[in-house]
Amino acid sequence: MALPAEKVSELKQIIHNQLSQGDVQRRIREMLSESMQEDLGGQGNLMGEQEMFNRLKQRGVVDNILQQIQFDGGTNGQRPATHFTDKDNMLRSVGDKKTNIDPSRRYLYLYIKAGKAFLEHIEENNGVPGQVASYFTFHILFRGQRFKSRPVACACEPDIDEGFLLELHKDGIGDAGKMADATTMLSISDPIHVVLIKTDASGDTTLVSSHFLEWRPVLTSSSSRLTTYLELKGTGSESKVSAGVIDIQVELFPKTKQALSNEVITAQIQLERGRHAEQERLFLVYAKQWWKEYLTIREIHKERLVKIFAQDENGNNRPVCSFVKPLRAGRLLDTAREAARFVSLTHQERTPTLGGGGRTEQWTTMHAFLCRNKGDCEDHATLLCSLLLGFGLDAYVCVGTKAKGAVHAWVMTISVDGLVTFWESLNGHRYIHEPLDPNAPPMDKQHRPKYPYKTIGCVFNHQSFYANNQPTDNVAVCQFHLRDEARWKSMSHDAIMSVCGSSSTPLWPQFPPLCAPSIDPSLASNDLEQQLRILVTEHRRDMGLTTMWDDQLSYLLTPSLAAYETERTTGLTPGNEEFQDSIKHAVPDGHTFKGYPIQFSHRNARKAFATCLRSPVCEEIIHCRGDHVRLGVRVRVYPYPESACATWIMFACKYKSII
Known part of the structure; x- marks a missing residue:
């Protein structure tokens, strides 16, 4: 299938950029000059295109170019990369998008293949077929870089299959122009902090393991690759007990020219x-x-x-x-x-x-x-x-x-x-x-x-x-x-x-950067609001009551929720005269208005609804009976870093008062 003209032009531009950035053009000229002098003996014989291509391929020039160019199609042996260039979000999550690596920088690739002997989770997910009751998430911290794996169903032998691409040059501005050699990497004492979190069906989290991985033994490998099993210990009173074992692989990119001895690393x-x-x-x-x-x-x-x-x-x-x-x-x-x-x-x-x-x-x-x-x-x-x-x-x-x-x-x-x-x-x-x-x-x-x-x-x-x-x-x-x-x-x-104090070899773990919120506040607010409407409707139907929602009344509750969050954030109480005036216009003469605001730090609709029903004021609103009863509910989710959120919910009703 032929490519469109614009795609051909784009591909040519990509190849040109890679040739320029990698200084490949100079290397090709040097290779050709050497080949003509060595193999042709200076006799001036012409070299065919195919022979030229084969010689470049033997010298590794072609493979180097192909490795630097990013293609959308998957190829065998491609590793899942979790390194993105999003400067605003310090937490990198796994995605389908592959990424290039800078050939002038040194990288450390951590691959977690699978786990075994997570004995506490033998009975996990054996309830409803096809339903995941709880899942594992791996979090990685290395030299100010944070990564988060995709969720993996909890099991005795979880299939993790996750890779993380870590930069070894992250902090040093002066290191940007040179490749970290074996001696430089030997002096980098920062370990890789591996944190394993378990999340159950209700969203409750548990710290399973917190392990500091020493990665420098990979410097002793001639292939710059080290495969081993890593035992993860528990936490707290179980810090001496094994939580499970993971099969990992640590690899350097590009590979080092000369490996260090085990004695040097150990010393x-x-x-x-x-x-x-x-x-x-x-x-x-x-x-x-x-x-x-x-x-x-x-x-x-x-x-x-x-x-x-x-x-x-x-x-x-x-x-x-x-x-x-x-x-x-x-x-x-x-x-x-x-x-x-x-x-x-x-x-x-x-x-x-x-x-x-x-x-x-x-x-x-x-x-x-x-x-x-x-x-x-x-x-x-x-x-x-x-x-x-x-x-x-x-x-x-x-x-x-x-x-x-x-x-x-x-x-x-x-x-x-x-x-x-x-x-x-x-x-x-x-x-x-x-x-x-x-x-x-x-x-x-x-x-x-x-x-x-x-x-x-x-x-x-x-x-x-x-x-x-x-x-x-x-x-x-x-x-x-x-x-x-x-x-x-x-x-x-x-x-x-x-x-x-800060030193080249710190005694204690380094602090991570905060990561940006990952939820869309508008979508999260709308989704939770719809769930609450369904729960209220079903609850009133079980009591033999019909439910009529007033969309305008629900919308008018928004300024009140915004004022509550502003007060919590700044300590200042904003004026709510406009909110009171709008409610007076929305509630006809002879009608009564009642409202109940509440704030949560989660977005679980059923848990929030059960809590609201324990309040006499909210229960009275949800169970409201009378003439021309109209209900309203408004949800406003305010996201904060690290998946924290302030969830404001306000239930309201208006009904005709009977004297």
Whole structure:
């Protein structure tokens, strides 16, 4: 079949561009010159076109050109690439579209073929034939690059078949013009963070495994390809138990000219681990001495919540300062209050435990927390503090207790003028702190502090740590002059930076960039609204009631929902005079209007409807009886980064009042 003229022209242009970019024209001329001198002995014999083509093919020039040109048709041996050049979305998902690689750059290709021995999932998806009850998703982080696999049905032996193309030059501007050689790659100590998430039929997520893959053994392969089995461990209390095994392949593009020996790789890795162990040991020695000095000040200090170390999902003890780092959201978040709104929409869940007992504390690494989209108060606080630091604020994570004595973490910012503001990361609320006089008479209920915090033991960020050194740790009377050693005992800045500072071989996992929202707010809002209409209609039919929907009334509810979200995001209450006026025009004389707004952080219609029915006001609207009853419902989904969303729903009805 002949190609159209415009396609032929386009193909010629592509070939011309590739020849120019790869400097292939010069190589062809050199090859021809060498061939004529070596093979023809300078006798001037003419070389045929086919012979010329065969010689170029033998030298690898033809294969090099074909590899650089992108075709739409699939070919055998083609690997599924997950690298896209979308600069606005930092998260790359698998698609049908193939992509080229820059021949002047070095890439690392991670291919996950299949899994086995996921024993907890033997009985998965055995209920309804053809229906997937739950699925796995792999998330990859490497040097600031994030990837997400397509969903794979949970099974004992899941068929994953997924590939990820990782750039080795991601950060260095000066490296853009040269190829990373074996020595350069040997010095890149960043591991590949592999996170496995399980999502059930209701959308609930579980962190199955969080593994840091050492990729540099591929440098010892003469073919620049390494195939192996990788055992994934569980998390939390199951961090020593195998969650499953995956069959992986790691490959370098282009291939290295000379492989390194196993001894060199082993020596480099051991040298780095030894250096890290020594840094951790020195910091531990310092922390012990610092804590001993702190206890000598007051005996009661041993009861305060001074949290120096915390355990992550893999059971590693880390300084709490390593969980915080200035995080810039790019163009995904515009203000600090919008960042607080985003963090509050990330689901909260305490770390699950086996058996009874107290609360199990687990501080999740940032990448795993964002992939799971769920975590405890410490995870929310460290994320919010990192975002506020990114916005240039003087922010700290606070560790203390709430009103009922429960251990809690929240965020504090201190302005240039000394104004202290508490940020509750779980709901986005802000509280101004004004210290009280402990010798003053008791206050009435109206003038008591509005924040729910009772005591505070320490505050910290990525480069500072302060323990409460005041006679009482009651938040209401605490002074937050952190530079005052009489009130706050500080750790050495150099000691903290020795284990938490940025270096060529960082001790702890790097922070991932935020990824853009992946949902269309208009489509998501319309879809959820239609589902709710069906649920209400069926619910009223079961009660023997007919349902009449008023589309105009539903549309008029939109400004109210927009005002609610604006208030949550900015803290300012916009005027709603226009909304009230429109409702008055839409409701005739002698009729009554009722409305019920509610906000969720998910888009599950049945779950939202069941929650709404538990409200007496909403139940009265949905069960409304009378003359000229008209119902309205409006849904507005506001997407945020990392698949977080604020879902506003408002049910309303108008009916003729009967005296």
